Amino acid sequence: MFNLRAIATGFLLMSTTSLSMAAAPAGVKSALEGQRFGLLPADSFRLTNGKCKDCPTLPQSLWYFEDDLVAVPHAGKPMSGYKPQSATVADVKEWAASPEAAALAHPGLVWLGSPHLLDNVTILPNARELRSADGSTAALRLVPKISTNLSYWDKSTSQYFSERQVRMRGTVAEVGGEQAFVARTVWPKDYVLNPATMVARPLGARETLAAFVQEDGGGARSPFSTRLLWEREPGAARGWHGKPVLGIMLNGAQGDDDEAYGGHFAIATGTIGEQGEWSDWLVNNFYNLDSISEKGIIASAVPMDNYLMDLNSGQQYYRPSYMLVAVLGKARTAVAFQGGVQRVFNRFYRHDFTYAHAAANCTGISMDVFKALGWNVPERGATSSLKAIGAYGYLSVKEMSLASGRKIYDYLTEEQTRLYPAVAFEAAGSDLLQLVGAAPGLARELTAYEKQLQGDVEAIVLVRIPQIPSSRAMGSNPVFSFDEFMRRTPPDQKDWKIVPVGPRPFPAELHGNPMASSAPSPVPLPVAGIGLLGLAGMGALVRRRQKRKSAA
Incomplete structure (x- = not known):
């Protein structure tokens, strides 16, 4: 070898x-x-x-x-x-x-x-x-x-x-x-965005981006396809060569890993090639730096062809993907995102903050950059505070660990557009369509960045990217909710298909300025009390059972 x-x-x-x-x-x-x-x-x-x-x-x-x-x-x-x-x-x-x-x-x-x-x-x-x-x-x-x-x-x-x-x-x-x-x-080479052959087909009155993602089980075996959802000047010549773009990328669920039903999320920037090429766009790919990916993925800015088609780490070798492309008349909105996210990468590599599956995952980090620039994608709220309290107490007792309860509590109380890649994709895409007038429902005062986006977008294209055939099981669409995730995974977590990963210790001498704010926020006292009471009650029950056995 x-x-x-x-x-x-x-x-x-x-x-x-x-x-x-x-x-x-x-x-x-x-x-x-x-x-x-x-x-x-x-x-x-x-x-x-x-x-x-x-x-x-x-x-x-x-x-x-x-x-x-x-x-x-x-x-x-x-x-x-x-x-x-x-x-x-x-x-x-x-x-x-x-x-x-x-x-x-x-x-x-x-x-x-x-x-x-x-x-x-x-x-x-x-x-x-x-x-x-x-x-x-x-x-x-x-x-x-x-x-x-x-x-x-x-x-x-x-x-x-x-x-x-x-x-x-x-x-x-x-x-x-x-x-x-x-x-x-x-x-x-046939994966191109060809404006000359692209037929305009807006979303229907009852169509949604979520339905597109879920169609045909996620479309892992579907052919590569593009769909023009909107263009500023219908019927005019589409001169897209050299046009800057913002690409919102959603990668689906893996077919061999029950922990990966949530999918993955990233934002790409670049320009459209002479023949509609897009393999050289730059994808801003956030992954956990403190564990070793089984596929060799490392968080970084990476060319699109590497991101999707690397023989080991490429997303398309283990799931289907979907992308919403905003073709821009001016580069400024794409430049703003790329410049902002590069600053975030610097701080991420320094460990000024760390990857967290609920509070700072690939979706949350990317959406935070848009929020900082002024794109206020409407939020969907947390899954359920009531469920979070119940789950915190239940898991703390079941697994005899407050950390386990805290993990599920964080998932259920996090804003869903920062937590779920599919929800962020659907929310940002729907808002973009509303911003340009392709869909009804826009009802807020726009920020300067939103006005730029509104004025610069010349076309919006929806792209379906199939999974590349290999020895891996075919993937599917990512989940849009906690309940959907629970329906798709085995009831007993012991039966989950999981790919274990090892730690990647970061040298202490390279640590930048770890921020106190990167630590988890404290659980509200009443919620923490439920977990502690549950653990205490479970402990007392175990002790009583041991005494009975000793007496017998």
Whole structure:
């Protein structure tokens, strides 16, 4: 078995702007050549790894990628900062009101993983060879499955990709005595946003975004599709090439993990390519930094093709996805989000706040950035305070642990648009449609950011992205409520299919300024009393039973 990370790191010693390797597949080029990372040109970055000693990037963020390939800004390029003493919303809000927010600074890093790109190629059915655009063939190898990943590419994957042209990220390397392209990411070229062929089909009077997500069990086996929900000038020529975008991404439920029915949420920014391409959009992907993902995922800004189609960590290898795309006439609303979320990433890597499955998960962190900018997506409220109190007492007693009771209490009392990816997707999408007049119901005074969004959006597109066939079970739509989650999981938690993950201890010397506010808020005294009384009562019952046994 070969070590692709070592291979990729070795290639950093070579020029990344020109390749002169014998027998390299035709068309291979640097991952930076003529590319973009979202709204920024890739040539303003350089390739390195987390061991870099002269990078302007925060050492805390580099620590996570010591043995992997990242792109960091060239010296002298403006880079996003942070304000550690502020809460997320306060920091982004203050920054957004400053002159600094007018221009997009660079993120500290973009997780790239691979130094080379190979476009417009065909994978032959055996997945051992590829055919380049000039008709020549070359050896193809796949990056190895990481040991903790439960499934991987199989014959069905080879068949799927052999039916279409693809774009690949990977490394040209000598494998088994021959030059080969070792693919880490494979992107289907027919996944495009083509305005010329897109038919306008607004949501019907009784249609909802939630129904779209739930259709056909989530659509894991459905074909890739796009649907134009609204455009500012119907009938006019759609010149979308180069237009900036905001993409709201919802990833579905996994088919082999009962803890993952909630799905995942992220926001992407970028521009639409000449042929409707969107593989180079930048996705702001928040995951728990303090545990090791079984699929190798690390929280970061990452290109869309890596986010969806990395052979190990790509979302599409374990669930379907849905995306709402706002095509913009001006970049300012996308620039504001991207600039704001980059500040949040800086603080996140420093551990100024930590990931929390209820209070600060992928959904809550992303929605907080919009809130700080001034997009007041209508809230749905908590699930139920009454249920939260009952569940707190019940679980505290059942599991003899106040921590277990506290966990369920936090879930049931958290605002649902910050907790559930599907609820956030539906709420933000519905509000966006109302903002542009595509749906009724807007009844509030708009903020400056909301007025910008209202005026800048030229079209809204709904995208369905199927799960890539592999050895993994097919996924489905994510849940929209706690009750739905409970209906879909086995009654006894011992029967849940769970993928255990190990901890990733963060070095104490790298800690930034951990904030007191990142700790959980105290449980109200009456609720805490219920839990304590329950535990005390259970303890007394256990002691009485022990005395009876002793007396007998």
